[in-house]
Structures are given as structure tokens and as C-alpha cells.
Amino acid sequence: MRLAATNLSLPFNADESALMMLLASELRVKQEDIQSLRITRHSLDARDKADIRSIYSVSFELSTENAKRVALLGLKNVGKLPERSEREPEQGTVPQDAPAVVVGLGPAGLFAAHELAKRGYKVIVIERGKPIAERKADVETFFSQGLLNTNSNVMFGEGGAGTFSDGKLTTRIKDPRAEDVIDTLVKFGADGNIAVEAKPHIGTDVLSHVVADMRKALQSMGVEIRFNSCMTDFDTRDGRIVSVTVNGKEKLPCCAAVLAIGQAARDTYRLLVSKGIELVPKPFAVGVRIEHPQDFINWFQFGIQETLPALGSAEYNLVSQLSHRKGERGVYSFCMCPGGEVVAAASEEGGVVTNGMSR
Numbered sequence: 001m002r003l004a005a006t007n008l009s010l011p012f013n014a015d016e017s018a019l020m021m022l023l024a025s026e027l028r029v030k031q032e033d034i035q036s037l038r039i040t041r042h043s044l045d046a047r048d049k050a051d052i053r054s055i056y057s058v059s060f061e062l063s064t065e066n067a068k069r070v071a072l073l074g075l076k077n078v079g080k081l082p083e084r085s086e087r088e089p090e091q092g093t094v095p096q097d098a099p100a101v102v103v104g105l106g107p108a109g110l111f112a113a114h115e116l117a118k119r120g121y122k123v124i125v126i127e128r129g130k131p132i133a134e135r136k137a138d139v140e141t142f143f144s145q146g147l148l149n150t151n152s153n154v155m156f157g158e159g160g161a162g163t164f165s166d167g168k169l170t171t172r173i174k175d176p177r178a179e180d181v182i183d184t185l186v187k188f189g190a191d192g193n194i195a196v197e198a199k200p201h202i203g204t205d206v207l208s209h210v211v212a213d214m215r216k217a218l219q220s221m222g223v224e225i226r227f228n229s230c231m232t233d234f235d236t237r238d239g240r241i242v243s244v245t246v247n248g249k250e251k252l253p254c255c256a257a258v259l260a261i262g263q264a265a266r267d268t269y270r271l272l273v274s275k276g277i278e279l280v281p282k283p284f285a286v287g288v289r290i291e292h293p294q295d296f297i298n299w300f301q302f303g304i305q306e307t308l309p310a311l312g313s314a315e316y317n318l319v320s321q322l323s324h325r326k327g328e329r330g331v332y333s334f335c336m337c338p339g340g341e342v343v344a345a346a347s348e349e350g351g352v353v354t355n356g357m358s359r
């Protein structure tokens with residue numbers, strides 16, 4: 001029988017074999033009775049700096065007989081694991097008189113193309129920037145010499161914005177599809193730990209390979225991917241996009257278009273407005289980027305200055321409500337980049353944009 005246990009607490013530097021001992025003693029079974037032990041969640045509890053703890057959730061197998069005995073103990077942190085059903089997507093049934101065009105090959109475009117291709121739809125992706133290896137060279141030139149390529153930079157190109165960061169997988173929503181996203185990233189080469197860590201990140205050196213492997217998989221599923229291809233115009237009929245113009249020259253007929261263009265493509269947003277597409281302004285937050293020494297944050301959070309491999313770079317999260325009256329403003333920290341730095345992230349001539357990223 002497959003069971004789960006939560007809230008198993010060990011010193012942060014304890015060997016993972018200690019986890020098996022701890023679980024066996026909590027369940028009052030022998031270690032060899034526990035099969036297929038798997039960590040499903042890991043986080044740090046550093047409230048007591050003299051005793052920083054690793055907190056684990058695990059799944060494991062027990063024989064039915066042992067599971068019954070464990071149930072009698074009435075442990076609040078142990079329970080039966082719900083079965084997770086693997087769903088194959090159904091094949092699409094919408095007739096296509098032309099391919100669906102996905103504009104942009106950032107995370108949204110990659111996953112949109114993947115979902116469409118899995119359902120058997122014919123898809124073309126157009127991306128204004130370059131494939132990742134060429135894009136990398138342009139970004140390095142920008143960082144070292146300040147020479148900007150307006151179509152190949154920190155924001156534009158294969159993988160979209162954030163491709164050269166360490167890919168923190170932060171989401172503040174509880175959407176069941178988040179699990180599918182994690183599974184897909186693992187399938188394309190991300191470490192399985194991203195499904196386990198409370199604050200997962202893919203890692204700078206791995207992220208670019210995951211993106212390139214996902215693109216290759218899309219191509220092997222029949223998706224056509226065109227780089228150096230900017231959507232400069234489009235035609236509509238009866239309120240639908242029926243063709244997309246690439247680089248001011250070629251018209252691509254399409255049955256539907258997914259505009260996965262991110263937030264930096266101001267020229268494309270101007271195009272949308274000029275074509276009468278209604279854009280709805282959203283509330284926005286203003287703030288500043290602050291850079292401070294990592295050893296200060298480590299000391300403050302962990303009581304140790306150096307970055308220990310078992311703890312990683314410390315981070316923090318601050319929230320303060322300025323008043324408790326409804327609708328009043330609050331201040332909060334956003335996109336803390338542990339072990340990272342403030343970077344220039346411009347994509348327009350004369351534009352100054354800062355962002356932050358861990359590497």
C-alpha cells in the first residue's frame with residue numbers, strides 16, 4: 001500500500017539515510033519493511049539558527065498488514081496517498097484549414113505549442129529572436145560591451161525572458177496544471193528535485209538545455225519553428241486572426257494565433273492597439289531593485305556568513321501592510337534572487353530596464 005508521511009524533521013546536514021531511520025521509528029516498523037521511499041517535499045526551517053532543520057515529506061510502500069498496524073497508531077502526519085491518474089490528452093477535433101500560429105517561444109509559447117501538438121494540431125511557431133546558442137553570444141556581447149541587438153537579447157530569443165537566470169519556479173497560484181508543467185520540465189532534462197523542493201529552481205546551466213530539448217521534441221512532433229521571424233502585422237476576419245505577416249514580407253495563413261509575446265514587445269503591443277484590439281490596463285506595483293551582499297543575508301537568516309551547499313544561498317520575503325483598512329496599500333519583496341545580481345535587461349535602443357537573476 002502506498003502511504004505518505006509529512007513533517008519529518010532532521011538536522012539540515014543529516015544524511016538522507018537518517019530519514020529512513022526516523023521514518024521507521026515513527027511508524028514502529030523495521031527499515032526493511034519500508035519500500036520505495038521517495039522524498040516528495042523538502043524545505044528548511046531556520047527559525048532557530050542554532051538548530052536549522054530540514055523538513056521532509058515522503059511517500060513509501062508498506063505491506064497491507066504493516067499499513068493496518070500503522071493506522072492503529074493514529075499518527076496525524078501519516079496517511080494513504082491518493083492515486084494520481086495519468087491522463088493522455090484527447091486528440092483535437094477542431095478542423096484546421098491552416099496551421100495554428102504561435103507567436104513567441106518563451107515559456108508560454110513553448111507550452112502552448114506543446115499542448116496543441118500533443119492534441120495532433122498542425123502548428124507553426126515564429127520567434128523574433130535566435131536559437132539559444134546564438135542568442136547567448138548576443139547577450140554576452142551586451143553584458144560585456146553594452147551593444148544591444150534589439151531582436152536577440154535578455155528578453156527576446158529562444159526560451160524567452162529569464163532563460164539565462166537560474167529559473168526559479170515560483171508560482172503563487174494553486175493550479176493543478178502546475179504539476180504538469182513540472183513533469184514536462186523534468187521530462188526535458190530538469191532535475192527531479194524541482195518536484196520536491198519547496199523553493200525549486202532549474203539551474204542556469206540546465207535551463208538552456210531544457211528549453212533547447214523541448215524545442216527539438218516539438219520539431220519531432222511536427223511543429224515548424226522559425227527563428228528570426230517577427231510578427232509585424234496580421235489580418236482579421238469576423239474577429240479572428242486569419243493570417244500573420246512575418247518580417248513585413250511573408251503572409252502565413254492561420255486558423256488561430258496564440259500571441260505568447262511576453263511583456264517587453266512594445267512594438268507588437270503598439271501594433272495591436274493600432275489594429276483596434278482592446279488592451280485592458282491592469283493594476284501595477286512600483287518598486288526598486290536592491291543589491292546586498294549574500295553573506296549578510298546568509299548571516300541574517302542562517303547565522304552563518306558562507307553559503308553552505310546543504311543550505312544554499314539564503315533568501316527572504318518581507319510583507320508589510322501599511323494600514324489594516326480594506327483596500328489600503330501594502331509593501332512586499334518580490335523576485336528575491338538568492339546568490340544573484342541586478343542585471344540590465346533592455347530590449348529597445350535607448351531603453352533602460354533592470355531585472356534581477358540568480359545564476
Ligand SMILES: Cc1cc2nc3c(=O)[nH]c(=O)nc-3n(C[C@H](O)[C@H](O)[C@H](O)COP(=O)(O)OP(=O)(O)OC[C@H]3O[C@@H](n4cnc5c(N)ncnc54)[C@H](O)[C@@H]3O)c2cc1C
Pocket residue numbers: 103104105106107108109126127128129154155156157158159160161162163165166167168169170229230231232260261262263264265268343345355356357
Ligand atoms: C533576467 C530575468 C530573470 C528572470 N528570472 C525568473 C525566474 O527565476 N523565475 C520566474 O518565474 N520568472 C523569471 N523571470 C520572468 C520570466 O522570465 C517571465 O515571466 C516569462 O519569461 C514570461 O513568459 P512568456 O512566454 O509569457 O514571455 P517571454 O518569456 O517574454 O517570451 C516572449 C517571446 O516572444 C517573442 N516575441 C515578442 N514579440 C514577438 C513578435 N512580434 N514576433 C515574434 N516573436 C515575438 C520574444 O522574442 C520572446 O522570446 C525573469 C525575467 C528576466 C528578464
